[in-house]
Amino acid sequence: MIVISPEQMPVTLSSGSLVYDGKTKASGAAVIATVNGEPLTLNDDDITVTNDGINVGTYNYQLNQTGLEKLQTLVGDDFTVVVGDPGTITITPAVVDVVLNDGSFTYDGNTAASAAKGLVATVNGTPVDLDNSDIEVTDDGVDAGNYAYQLNDAGLAKVQLVVGSNYQVSVAVTGTITITPASITAALSDGGFTYDGATKASEATGLTATANSQALI
Amino acid sequence: MSGEDIEVTNDGTGAGNYAYQLSDAGLAKVQSVVGTNYTVVLGGSGTVTIAQVVATTVLSDGGFTFDGTTKASEVTNLTASVVGKTVGLDSSDIDVTDDGSAAGDYVYQLNATGLAKVQSAAGANYTVRVGDTGTITIAKAQATTA
Numbered sequence: 001m002i003v004i005s006p007e008q009m010p011v012t013l014s015s016g017s018l019v020y021d022g023k024t025k026a027s028g029a030a031v032i033a034t035v036n037g038e039p040l041t042l043n044d045d046d047i048t049v050t051n052d053g054i055n056v057g058t059y060n061y062q063l064n065q066t067g068l069e070k071l072q073t074l075v076g077d078d079f080t081v082v083v084g085d086p087g088t089i090t091i092t093p094a095v096v097d098v099v100l101n102d103g104s105f106t107y108d109g110n111t112a113a114s115a116a117k118g119l120v121a122t123v124n125g126t127p128v129d130l131d132n133s134d135i136e137v138t139d140d141g142v143d144a145g146n147y148a149y150q151l152n153d154a155g156l157a158k159v160q161l162v163v164g165s166n167y168q169v170s171v172a173v174t175g176t177i178t179i180t181p182a183s184i185t186a187a188l189s190d191g192g193f194t195y196d197g198a199t200k201a202s203e204a205t206g207l208t209a210t211a212n213s214q215a216l217i
Numbered sequence: 218m219s220g221e222d223i224e225v226t227n228d229g230t231g232a233g234n235y236a237y238q239l240s241d242a243g244l245a246k247v248q249s250v251v252g253t254n255y256t257v258v259l260g261g262s263g264t265v266t267i268a269q270v271v272a273t274t275v276l277s278d279g280g281f282t283f284d285g286t287t288k289a290s291e292v293t294n295l296t297a298s299v300v301g302k303t304v305g306l307d308s309s310d311i312d313v314t315d316d317g318s319a320a321g322d323y324v325y326q327l328n329a330t331g332l333a334k335v336q337s338a339a340g341a342n343y344t345v346r347v348g349d350t351g352t353i354t355i356a357k358a359q360a361t362t363a
Binding site: 107109143144145181182183184185186187188189190191192193194195196197198199200201202203204207208209211212 | 218220222223224225228229230231232235237238239243244247251253254255256257258259260261262263264265266267268269270342343
């Protein structure tokens with residue numbers, strides 16, 4: 001009697017991925033096992049994930065006994081299904097937008113928009129204080145007006161550090177820094193002339209308006 | 218600044234103090250000078266003073282004929298003139314040096330009352346100052362023989 005041993009047929013496992021959502025484990029990813037050209041969609045009962053978890057990273061998985069038996073049933077008795085190389089499941093970071101607040105200060109002649117205080121980037125509801133090393137201001141300057149700003153690489157790294165590796169921080173809409181005009185008071189000179197019966201007070205000459213010790217008109 | 222740059226409260230030609238402030242046009246002019254880094258706000262008012270003209274009195278000469286009792290200061294036909302105004306004077310308005318009733322020339326000048334009377338006639342646009350003295354002459358009476 002000749003016994004023909006069934007040919008061993010290794011299983012090929014697909015790579016799977018899902019986006020971090022704070023609750024779904026790697027084992028929840030959709031993966032496919034293929035044997036002898038026959039694909040089978042696997043669920044989390046069919047596989048064992050090494051160090052299964054919800055955090056961003058790459059996880060190895062392999063068929064467990066349940067999965068192996070399902071595949072054996074699929075291919076029938078002509079082959080013996082054996083496990084092959086492990087597959088990988090990648091949990092990728094969730095993209096999260098940064099919201100930049102608007103800031104303002106009063107013109108002082110030498111403070112640039114980029115030196116504004118109180119700038120905050122909010123990401124995932126968490127505020128991150130920014131300083132001038134964290135931002136890039138378009139056409140930065142000291143004059144009164146509106147200036148658009150965005151996170152630079154350093155600022156992006158700071159925000160990224162706060163949210164952690166489960167999120168991919170994405171810069172979105174720019175913030176605005178407003179340098180508001182300084183208030184300046186016009187001081188008026190006193191003047192006059194001798195009564196001549198015809199010249200009105202409003203016709204006095206030599207009157208000046210002065211601001212910041214500078215005669216203006 | 219020119220007249221259009223300011224607004225004068227109760228503008229006028231009479232002597233006195235007038236408060237003024239920048240008009241909208243003046244404020245806009247100042248704002249354009251300081252540029253967009255500043256917002257100009259109005260401060261305190263300025264003052265335009267129209268000063269009074271100093272006017273000097275001219276006193277008339279007058280007199281009467283000696284009668285033995287009437288003093289020089291009681292003369293009735295004196296006037297003081299200033300800036301075209303003539304004011305009649307009486308004894309309460311003048312001081313007579315060495316006043317008396319004897320015949321002769323007496324020098325007189327306005328006293329404080331007389332100066333106030335002339336100042337009132339001249340009006341608030343003038344500051345009246347006393348000028349030269351005037352003369353009151355008591356003429357000798359014609360002597361009659363019995």
